[in-house]
Each structure stands twice: as structure tokens, then as C-alpha cells.
Amino acid sequence: MKVYAKKMQIKEARLLKGYTQKDLHKKTGLSTGYISDIEQGDTSCSENVAKKIADALDKNVLEIFLLKDTHDDEIAHFDEHTA
Secondary structure (H helix, E strand, O other): OEEEEOOOHHHHHHHHOOOOHHHHHHHHOOOHHHHHHHHOOOOOEOHHHHHHHHHHOOOOHHHHEEEEOOOOOEEOOOOOOOO
């Protein structure tokens, strides 16, 4: 399964919290470059990374990420207990 940021949702949520990418880096342990790539939709991420970002932004994963199977069909669920 691939996990992609919904267009602009991570950045908007981050800015609403008053966070810079560096702040999000400190909260998640992810590099600012990786965070930028995820925000811009340049790369997918794992469910675990999506959960880290969502938790740091006080969001539900599905508010800011799209989950797609290998055939690029959107998945309607996310098991937050496995991430």
C-alpha cells in the first residue's frame, strides 16, 4: 500500500499549528527534506510515517493522507493500531 499526502493538507495543518518543517522534524524525527517531499506529493510514505505526522499535527491520518493499493485505488480505511 502507498500513502500519499492530500494536496496541501499537511502543509495547511502544519501552518495552522504554527509549525515550521523543522518543528515537525523535531516532533517526528523525519528529515525536513523528507517532510517537504511528502507535503508536495513528490513521494509516498509508509503508514507508520503517516501516523507520526498525523499525530504530531493532531489530525486523523485520513484527514491529510490518501491510502492507495498497488493499483492506485484509494483505500477507505486505515488501521491506526498497526501503524
